[in-house]
Amino acid sequence: MTAAIEIDGLSKIYTKRNGPPVVAVDDLSLSIPAGQIFGFLGSNGAGKTTTIKMACGLVLPTKGSVRLHGHDVQRQRGQAMRQIGAVLEGTRNVYWRLTAWQNLLYFGRIKGVTGKGLKERAERLLSELDLWDRRNDPVRDFSRGMQQKVAIACALVADPPIVLLDEPTLGLDVQAGRTVKRWVEQLARQEGKTIVLTTHQMDLAESLCDRVAIMSQGKLVTNRPTSELLGLFRQEGYDLRFRGHLDAAIVARFDGFAAREENGHTILSGTISEHDQLYRLIEMAEMQGLELLGVAQAEPNLEEIFVELLDRAGKGEQHPEDRSNGRVPHSTMREVI
Amino acid sequence: MALAGTVVLNEIQKRIILLWGYKFNFFTQMFMVGFIFVGISFFMSGGKPDPELLASGLVGYLVWFFALAAISDMSWGIREETQTGTLEQMYMSPLPTGVLMLGRSIASLVVSIFMVGISAVVLVLVLGISFPITWAALPVFLLTMAGLYGFAFILGGATLVFKQVEALANLMQNTLLFLNGALLPVDRLPAWMEIFAKTLPTTQGIIVLRRVILDGQSLAQTWQDGSLVGLVINSAVYFVLGWFFFRWCENRARKLGALGQY
Numbered sequence: 377m378t379a380a381i382e383i384d385g386l387s388k389i390y391t392k393r394n395g396p397p398v399v400a401v402d403d404l405s406l407s408i409p410a411g412q413i414f415g416f417l418g419s420n421g422a423g424k425t426t427t428i429k430m431a432c433g434l435v436l437p438t439k440g441s442v443r444l445h446g447h448d449v450q451r452q453r454g455q456a457m458r459q460i461g462a463v464l465e466g467t468r469n470v471y472w473r474l475t476a477w478q479n480l481l482y483f484g485r486i487k488g489v490t491g492k493g494l495k496e497r498a499e500r501l502l503s504e505l506d507l508w509d510r511r512n513d514p515v516r517d518f519s520r521g522m523q524q525k526v527a528i529a530c531a532l533v534a535d536p537p538i539v540l541l542d543e544p545t546l547g548l549d550v551q552a553g554r555t556v557k558r559w560v561e562q563l564a565r566q567e568g569k570t571i572v573l574t575t576h577q578m579d580l581a582e583s584l585c586d587r588v589a590i591m592s593q594g595k596l597v598t599n600r601p602t603s604e605l606l607g608l609f610r611q612e613g614y615d616l617r618f619r620g621h622l623d624a625a626i627v628a629r630f631d632g633f634a635a636r637e638e639n640g641h642t643i644l645s646g647t648i649s650e651h652d653q654l655y656r657l658i659e660m661a662e663m664q665g666l667e668l669l670g671v672a673q674a675e676p677n678l679e680e681i682f683v684e685l686l687d688r689a690g691k692g693e694q695h696p697e698d699r700s701n702g703r704v705p706h707s708t709m710r711e712v713i
Numbered sequence: 714m715a716l717a718g719t720v721v722l723n724e725i726q727k728r729i730i731l732l733w734g735y736k737f738n739f740f741t742q743m744f745m746v747g748f749i750f751v752g753i754s755f756f757m758s759g760g761k762p763d764p765e766l767l768a769s770g771l772v773g774y775l776v777w778f779f780a781l782a783a784i785s786d787m788s789w790g791i792r793e794e795t796q797t798g799t800l801e802q803m804y805m806s807p808l809p810t811g812v813l814m815l816g817r818s819i820a821s822l823v824v825s826i827f828m829v830g831i832s833a834v835v836l837v838l839v840l841g842i843s844f845p846i847t848w849a850a851l852p853v854f855l856l857t858m859a860g861l862y863g864f865a866f867i868l869g870g871a872t873l874v875f876k877q878v879e880a881l882a883n884l885m886q887n888t889l890l891f892l893n894g895a896l897l898p899v900d901r902l903p904a905w906m907e908i909f910a911k912t913l914p915t916t917q918g919i920i921v922l923r924r925v926i927l928d929g930q931s932l933a934q935t936w937q938d939g940s941l942v943g944l945v946i947n948s949a950v951y952f953v954l955g956w957f958f959f960r961w962c963e964n965r966a967r968k969l970g971a972l973g974q975y
Contacts, residue, residue: 390970400970426970432805436967457807464973467798473734474727485723486806486813488716514734530802 378445380459380538380570381408381431386440388426388594400426402594404440408572408587410537413564415585415602416574417682423594424574425465428540431572432462444538458488461531465542465574469527472516476507476526479515480533487534494533501529505559521552528556532563539563541573545580557584578679582606590682592689605681613674614654616644619667626664630657641669720812724820732824739828746832750774751840753896767842768927773895773919775829776857780889780915782825783861786817787869788882795876801973810963818862849925849932853944857918860948863955864914870955870962874971894919914951917944 388401401423408414416424429435431442433449433456442449444459463469470479480498484490489497502508505525510518515526524544531539544560545553561584563569575581581588582602589599598605616633622642627635633646648654654671661668732739754762754770794800803813837844868885871878890896892910899910899920910916921940924930935941966972 388970429970429973432801434801434804434967434972435970436964454807454809457805460805462802462805464798464801467796467801467973469798469802471727471731471797471799473731478727478730482723482727483802485719486803486808488807490719 378410379407379443380410380412380445381414381572382443382446383407383427383431384441384443386427386430386442387438388423388430388435389438399594401430401437404591404594404596406589406596406599408570410445410570411564411568412586413560413571413573413584415581415588416572416591417576417578417581417588417678418574418591418597419686421593422591424591425542427591428462428464428542428572428574431540432460432464433457458534459536460538460540461487461534461536462540463524463527463531463542463544465546468523470515470523470530472523473514475512475514476502476518476529477511479526479530483530484533489534497533497535498529501532505529505555519549519552521548521555524548524552524556525559528559537568538570538572541571543575544573545575545577553580560584578677578682582678588678590685592686595689597685597689602678606678614646614648615672615674616657616661617669617672618642618644618661619669622666626666629660629664716808717812717816720808720816721819724816725823728820728824743828743832746778746829747836747839750836754840757896762840764840764842767840768844769898769923770896771833771836771842771844772922772926773893775833776861776915776919776922777890777893777895778829778832779822779825779858780861780864780893781886782828783818783821783858783865784868784882784886786821787862787865788872788878790821791869791872792876792878795873795973798973804972811960814866814959818865822858822862845926845929847926847929850922852932853918853921853925853935853941856944856948857915857922860914860918860944860951863948863950863952866952866955866959870959873959873962873966874969876971876974889913889915892916911943912947914947917947920944 383404383406386401386404387399390398390400392398404423404427416427418424426435430437431444431449433453436450442456444456447456447459449456471482474482477498480501481494484494484498499508502511505528507522507525507529510522515523518526524547528539528541528544531541541560544556548556557580560571560573564571564586573581573585585602587599587601588605590597616630619641621637621640622635622644627633627642627644630644630646633644636643636645648657658668658671750771753774754767757770758766791800794803804810806813833844836842864885868878868882871881892899892902892906893913893916894910899907899916902910917940921935921944924935924938924940925932932941963972
C-alpha cells in the first residue's frame with residue numbers, strides 16, 4: 377500500500393529566551409497509508425497539532441521531513457499543498473461575514489481552482505452537506521455544526537487526496553457530530569481519500585479510524601491498525617465465573633487471578649497469555665468440582681488502552697505495548713464460553 | 714499573469730463583500746475622511762480656509778488616508794486573520810505566498826481608491842477646491858503607493874511575529890500625518906526634521922504629486938529637479954525592504970509556530 381504521508385525523523389523544538397527549550401515533537405517517524413482514516417491521539421500538548429501543522433507547512437520543523445504523496449512539504453511546497461486540505465482546531469477557518477457559497481469560491485481560487493469546475497465542486501459539496509438551501513446565508517448566521525461543515529467543505533474544495541481534520545467534532549452537538557463522522561467515512565470509503573484526524577473522543581476514533589497513533593510528550597507511543605491495537609489487549613484479560621463462593625485456598629490455585637463476588641457467584645479475573653493456559657485452568661476447575669458458568673474475554677476500549685499506554689509511557693517504559701506490563705485495561709467482557 | 718489576475722480579483726471581491734458587511738463602519742470612515750480634513754483646514758487657517766491652500770492640503774491628506782488604510786490592512790487585518798485562522802488557510806495555498814500577498818495589497822489599494830476617491834470628490838465639490846486631474850499624476854501615485862505598501866509590509870511582518878503592534882502602527886500613522894507634509898509643507902520644518910520627514914514613505918510622493926497636480930509640472934520636469942528621482946529611490950527602498958522583511962518574518966513565524974497563534 378502506498379503511503380499518503382511519510383513523516384521521517386520529525387522534531388520540533390521551541391527555544392525560549394528564558395527557560396529550557398520545549399520539545400513539542402521528538403524524532404517522529406511514521407507512514408500513513410493512502411485511503412485510510414488515521415487517528416492521531418494524545419493528551420493536550422502531546423504534539424499532535426504541531427505535527428499536523430508541520431504537515432501543512434505552517435510550522436517549520438527543527439529537523440526531519442514530511443512528504444505528502446512523495447512531495448516534500450518544505451522543498452516542494454506548491455506540489456505538497458495540492459495534496460492536502462485541512463481544518464484546524466480552535467479557529468473559524470472561514471470568513472463568517474461571507475456566505476457559504478462565497479467562502480467556497482474564495483478558498484477554491486486561492487487553492488488554484490477556477491471556472492466552471494470550481495462552481496460544480498462547490499455545489500456538490502454544499503449539497504452533500506445539506507447546506508445548498510442556505511448557501512447564500514452568511515456563515516455567522518449558521519449553527520456551530522453548519523459552520524464546521526462549511527470549513528470542511530472549504531478544505532475539500534480543491535479535491536485534495538489528503539484531508540487533515542484537527543478535532544473535527546469538537547463543540548458539535550450529537551447530530552452534527554454524526555453528520556461529520558458519516559461524511560468523513562464516506563470520503564475515505566467511497567472517494568478513497570486519506571483522512572488524518574486528531575480527537576480526544578476515543579469512541580469516535582475507535583469507530584472511525586483504520587489506524588491510530590498515540591503520542592505522548594512529543595513521542596510516538598504506538599502506531600497500529602485500530603483492530604490490532606484492540607486485539608493486542610483483548611488477548612490478555614479473562615474473567616472466569618463460578619457458581620457460589622470459592623475458598624481462599626482454591627482461589628490461590630489460580631495463580632495471578634483476583635477474586636470478587638457478584639450476585640452469589642465468584643469471578644476470577646486475570647491474565648491468560650496462551651490458550652493452552654486457559655484450557656489447563658478449566659480442567660483444574662473441573663477436577664476441583666467447581667461449577668464453571670462461563671469464561672469472558674476482556675473487551676478493551678480505545679479510551680482505556682489510551683489511558684493505559686500513556687500511563688506506561690509516563691513511567692518511562694520502553695515498550696508500553698508490551699502485554700507483560702501491569703494491568704489489563706478493559707471495560708466490557710465478551711463471553712467466549 | 715492569469716493566475717495573478719484571478720488572485721487579485723478574488724481578493725477584491727472578498728474585500729468589497731466584507732466592507733459591505735460592515736456598512737455602518739464603512740460610511741462612518743468615509744465621513745471621517747471628510748470631517749477631519751474640514752476640521753484641520755478650518756483650525757489651521759484660523760477659521761477662514763483658502764481654497765488654494767486647501768488643494769495643497771487635500772493632496773497630502775488623501776495620501777495620508779491611503780497610508781492609514783494600508784497600515785490598517787497589513788497590521789490589524791493580519792492580526793484578525795490570525796485569530797480567525799483564515800491566514801493559516803491562505804498559507805496552505807499551493808500558490809506562491811508572494812503572489813497571494815501582492816494580490817491582497819493590490820485589492821487593499823483598489824478598495825482604498827474607491828473609498829478615498831468618493832470622499833475626495835465630495836470634498837472638492839463641497840469646499841469648491843480646484844483639483845485638476847492629470848494622467849501624469851498616475852505613475853507618481855502608483856510609485857508612492859509602492860513605497861507605502863512596502864512600509865506596510867514591515868508592519869505586517871512585525872504583526873506575524875509579535876502580534877501586538879497596534880501601538881507601533883498608531884505611532885506610524887500619526888507620524889506620517891504630522892511629518893509627511895500633509896498638513897505643513899516639509900520645507901517649513903526644522904532642517905533635521907525635514908531630512909527625517911523626507912525619509913518617510915509618503916513625503917516625497919506628496920511633494921511630487923503637488924508639483925504635478927497643482928503646479929502643472931511634467932514628469933520630465935520633476936525628474937530633472939530630482940524630486941521624482943527621490944521618490945523612485947524612496948519607494949524602491951521601502952518596497953524591497955518591506956518585501957524582504959515580510960518574507961523573513963513569515964519564515965520566523967513558521968519557526969516560532971506563530972502563524973496561527975494569537
